[in-house]
Amino acid sequence: MKFTRDNGLSERRGTAAEAKAAQLQAYKAAREAAEPMNAARQAERLAVAAAREQRHAERDRLKAEEKARLEAEAEERQAATEAAARAEIEAREATEKNRISRVLEDEAARKAERDRRYAARKARQG
Template identity: 45%
Template sequence: MSGFKDKGFADRLGTADKARKAMLERVRAMPSADDPAVIERKAARQAISAAREARRAERESDRIAAQAREAEERLAREADEQEQRLAEEAAQAAERADEAERGAALEAAQKAARDARYAARKARK
């Protein structure tokens, strides 16, 4: 264990001081707000942000247009279904009226035949 070296308090203070100085140098090395590179990066970020916002607005308008189209299609489909339902109901009503008319005609024919038989029976007596 001859390679082991116990660091003392002064060594630790020196290391901490070096770390503080390195951080200070990094902060001082950062470009200022009026540096052309910083201004260019800021403008690029703003352009990206504006493009992102424009794409978001376009997606939103597309979504709204799709919803309007779907609502229009739904209303047209419901109108067609309503029209078809009304046509079916009218056809059913006409069929019921025809059925009632045929029933009434059948009853009238049956009554006429019955009356004829009754009259023939009366005439035979």
């Protein structure tokens, strides 16, 4: 069978334009039909992103608390070390002062004994 229609340029262009318009209408209809699903998916994505941000914020908060706790412990250890060093220095100084005071007392006692012997000798001679 022979086609009786003449597929000229203008007819082909018209058919292509009609097909293009039909595709555009089908796309718009599909887009409008999918709009509620897209909105639901977008809301779900936003909820997931918000939950992720919340988890990140919580993790950052916990890291900051842990860091602060470790710093506080380090400061406490440093303070304890310094206090122990200070106590050791003070103990050494106290020991040194006691030794010096004992030496001075011993020397004073020797002088007193010497003076007593001198006075006793003078009393016997005189």
